[in-house]
Amino acid sequence: xxxxxxxxxxxxxxxxxxxxxxxxxxxxxxxxxxxxxxxxxxxxxxxxxxxxxxxxxxxxxxxxxxxxxxxxxxxxxxxxxxxxxxxxxxxxxxxxxxxxxxxxxxxxxxxxxxxxxxxxxxxxxxxxxxxxxxxxxxxxxxxxxxxxxxxxxxxxxxxxxxxxxxxxxxxxxxxxxxxxxxxxxxxxxxxxxxxxxxxxxxxxxxxxxxxxxxxxxxxxxxxxxxxxxxxxxxxxxxxxxxxxxxxxxxxxxxxxxxxxxxxxxxxxxxxxxxxxxxxxxxxxxxxxxxxxxxxxxxxxxxxxxxxxxxxxxxxxxxxxxxxxxxxxxxxxxxxxxxxxxxxxxxxxxxxxxxxxxxxxxxxxxxxxxxxxxxxxxxxxxxxxxxxxxxxxxxxxxxxxxxxxxxxxxxxxxxxxxxxxxxxxxxxxxxxxxxxxxxxxxxxxxxxxxxxxxxxxxxxxxxxxxxxxxxxxxxxxxxxxxxxxxxxxxxxxxxxxxxxxxxxxxxxxxxxxxxxxxxxxxxxxxxx
Amino acid sequence: xxxxxxxxxxxxxxxxxxxxxxxxxxxxxxxxxxxxxxxxxxxxxxxxxxxxxxxxxxxxxxxxxxxxxxxxxxxxxxxxxxxxxxxxxxxxxxxxxxxxxxxxxxxxxxxxxxxxxxxxxxxxxxxxxxxxxxxxxxxxxxxxxxxxxxxxxxxxxxxxxxxxxxxxxxxxxxxxxxxxxxx
Ligand code: HEM
Ligand SMILES: [Cu+2]
Numbered sequence: 207x208x209x210x211x212x213x214x215x216x217x218x219x220x221x222x223x224x225x226x227x228x229x230x231x232x233x234x235x236x237x238x239x240x241x242x243x244x245x246x247x248x249x250x251x252x253x254x255x256x257x258x259x260x261x262x263x264x265x266x267x268x269x270x271x272x273x274x275x276x277x278x279x280x281x282x283x284x285x286x287x288x289x290x291x292x293x294x295x296x297x298x299x300x301x302x303x304x305x306x307x308x309x310x311x312x313x314x315x316x317x318x319x320x321x322x323x324x325x326x327x328x329x330x331x332x333x334x335x336x337x338x339x340x341x342x343x344x345x346x347x348x349x350x351x352x353x354x355x356x357x358x359x360x361x362x363x364x365x366x367x368x369x370x371x372x373x374x375x376x377x378x379x380x381x382x383x384x385x386x387x388x389x390x391x392x393x394x395x396x397x398x399x400x401x402x403x404x405x406x407x408x409x410x411x412x413x414x415x416x417x418x419x420x421x422x423x424x425x426x427x428x429x430x431x432x433x434x435x436x437x438x439x440x441x442x443x444x445x446x447x448x449x450x451x452x453x454x455x456x457x458x459x460x461x462x463x464x465x466x467x468x469x470x471x472x473x474x475x476x477x478x479x480x481x482x483x484x485x486x487x488x489x490x491x492x493x494x495x496x497x498x499x500x501x502x503x504x505x506x507x508x509x510x511x512x513x514x515x516x517x518x519x520x521x522x523x524x525x526x527x528x529x530x531x532x533x534x535x536x537x538x539x540x541x542x543x544x545x546x547x548x549x550x551x552x553x554x555x556x557x558x559x560x561x562x563x564x565x566x567x568x569x570x571x572x573x574x575x576x577x578x579x580x581x582x583x584x585x586x587x588x589x590x591x592x593x594x595x596x597x598x599x600x601x602x603x604x605x606x607x608x609x610x611x612x613x614x615x616x617x618x619x620x621x622x623x624x625x626x627x628x629x630x631x632x633x634x635x636x637x638x639x640x641x642x643x644x645x646x647x648x649x650x651x652x653x654x655x656x657x658x659x660x661x662x663x664x665x666x667x668x669x670x671x672x673x674x675x676x677x678x679x680x681x682x683x684x685x686x687x688x689x690x691x692x693x694x695x696x697x698x699x700x701x702x703x704x705x706x707x708x709x710x711x712x713x714x715x716x717x718x719x720x721x722x723x724x725x726x727x728x729x730x731x732x733x
Numbered sequence: 734x735x736x737x738x739x740x741x742x743x744x745x746x747x748x749x750x751x752x753x754x755x756x757x758x759x760x761x762x763x764x765x766x767x768x769x770x771x772x773x774x775x776x777x778x779x780x781x782x783x784x785x786x787x788x789x790x791x792x793x794x795x796x797x798x799x800x801x802x803x804x805x806x807x808x809x810x811x812x813x814x815x816x817x818x819x820x821x822x823x824x825x826x827x828x829x830x831x832x833x834x835x836x837x838x839x840x841x842x843x844x845x846x847x848x849x850x851x852x853x854x855x856x857x858x859x860x861x862x863x864x865x866x867x868x869x870x871x872x873x874x875x876x877x878x879x880x881x882x883x884x885x886x887x888x889x890x891x892x893x894x895x896x897x898x899x900x901x902x903x904x905x906x907x908x909x910x911x912x913x914x915x916x
Contacts, residue, residue, distance in 0.1 A: 383749075387742055427758075
């Protein structure tokens with residue numbers, strides 16, 4: 207027994223291994239967190255380049271730059287890559303870096319599984335991207351891959367798409383199992399559930415959501431695979447199946463999925479607002495309860511994506527009210543953030559700028575969501591640019607801004623260097639202007655009736671599309687600045703103190719900056 | 734890893750497998766749900782022996798609509814596009830089909846009713862949609878539907894569209910078809 211402890215102890219004097227093998231074989235949560243974050247950034251840039259193709263085509267009415275078939279492939283891959291390649295891995299990367307440090311654990315509970323769940327991702331996305339070069343082209347049926355578009359009418363590459371979704375799913379399931387086992391079993395003594403930092407809470411709930419719905423996604427693509435190759439008819443009406451069933455199964459996964467992409471953001475923003483307001487967070491326990499109720503409700507609202515498939519009135523009403531109900535806990539959270547800032551001594555460093563604009567712009571997205579939840583209104587709005595504006599408001603200045611805020615907030619802890627504050631603020635303002643110029647006009651052209659997912663549009667939508675494209679290129683370009691800022695910080699800069707921010711509270715700020723390769727080998731005391 | 738972590742790991746893995754199977758369980762659940770509630774225009778054969786006939790019926794317009802699924806070459810159309818019927822009285826309609834190819838083919842028609850809340854009041858005693866249709870090259874046929882509308886149907890429904898989509902299932906092998914009961 208003692209020898210075991212000794213060799214374990216020995217380990218902690220080792221730094222990381224050298225060279226490429228360090229990254230291939232690492233089981234260190236900080237290394238894996240870094241890998242996830244860089245991977246997500248790469249996907250963000252690739253998915254972003256696809257968005258630029260889409261917006262360039264939409265700059266003017268008529269077909270200008272790409273063929274409609276290629277446009278559809280760009281649209282599909284953009285959605286899939288941003289959801290599964292950029293936003294989700296970024297949050298998993300943050301969880302890897304932060305959850306063990308925040309709960310006072312030496313590492314994740316299952317370090318080797320952790321390595322595997324990261325290294326599956328490059329394969330999954332390699333396969334997905336390689337479909338661009340296959341005969342018949344990449345998947346072209348939209349990120350929601352509705353049957354029969356994705357079965358009967360799909361390009362041959364759909365089989366590779368299915369395979370890659372299976373791998374991504376396996377990766378996120380393993381990642382979430384790891385997070386839950388860590389949080390449930392490795393908290394420092396004295397850290398009760400209701401003392402956990404909110405980011406940890408948000409990830410605990412997110413991980414449970416992932417475990418509940420990723421297998422359903424796997425089931426959906428498995429059924430597709432069987433319909434395509436083994437002659438079953440899950441979604442094929444000729445054989446007694448039903449395409450609408452596909453939508454039910456997909457959205458049973460899909461709606462919880464959108465909350466998977468926002469709950470960790472809630473956690474991040476709570477920390478940042480608390481720190482830069484120099485006040486204790488208002489309503490900690492109501493924040494936890496709000497997240498729990500959002501998570502539970504997210505299982506009973508899926509059909510708000512399908513109001514127009516021809517559901518009976520009772521179901522339309524049920525899903526409408528259940529959807530509206532989610533706005534209540536969401537409102538509680540927004541209220542608490544504002545109440546935390548109220549009378550705080552606020553300073554506006556870059557993370558805080560991103561966090562405040564998160565609160566404002568995410569709320570706008572919540573409101574357009576509420577408009578969409580009204581059944582008769584949704585008959586009009588469904589599948590128009592209004593929906594596009596809605597989900598980009600909750601995902602870009604929502605999820606993505608929170609990730610950027612997190613990077614600025616914790617990067618001094620990760621690298622030991624302060625980022626360049628003036629450049630950070632410049633990046634914020636360019637992104638802020640870019641995002642609003644891109645997506646706000648899409649509300650109007652959506653209400654005016656422009657359908658989504660077409661490479662061309664009627665002339666009356668020309669002006670706002672031009673504005674939207676200009677905004678998109680501004681936003682896209684400002685992310686190059688972000689890359690530059692991050693690289694510069696990694697390479698050097700003003701040295702960060704352990705606490706980094708005056709108002710920062712929490713275990714991760716009690717260790718040096720940069721955080722040592724091994725932290726909390728002996729659990730800290732929590733009071 | 735300590736024991737409690739192992740236990741957590743075990744129940745999480747079980748949950749993953751459970752949810753995977755649940756996604757497949759959604760398929761029969763969905764069918765049962767649609768059948769019980771009569772949603773989705775899915776029509777089941779009415780039980781023998783129940784009588785829906787009554788003399789207090791009212792007038793109702795029925796439209797018959799036919800669609801060919803993609804790559805289904807048959808001619809398929811209702812003999813009459815519009816019929817006036819009375820609720821609580823049996824009516825008969827026919828659809829004309831012709832296999833205008835030079836190959837023997839098998840087809841299945843999948844029905845749908847709009848508005849969907851009319852569905853639970855529509856009872857079919859006989860319908861070509863209950864069976865597969867086989868036609869030799871050049872063969873034609875008149876396919877019958879015998880139906881009745883329950884006179885308890887809400888007053889608000891004055892128009893019902895009864896639509897059929899015909900699919901080519903020649904290349905489905907029987908084993909696979911056996912797993913799907915016709916409706
Ligand atoms: C108050 C909260 C929200 C409400 C009431 C709401 C409501 C809705 C409704 C009704 C739709 C369907 C619109 C249609 O297709 O006609 C929708 C679409 C969507 N929502 Fe939300 N939503 C909310 C929050 C969110 C959040 C937080 C996210 C993600 C972070 C999100 C992401 C999406 C996405 C991605 C779609 C479109 C999916 C697609 O068709 O491609 N929503 N929302
Ligand atoms: Cu939803």
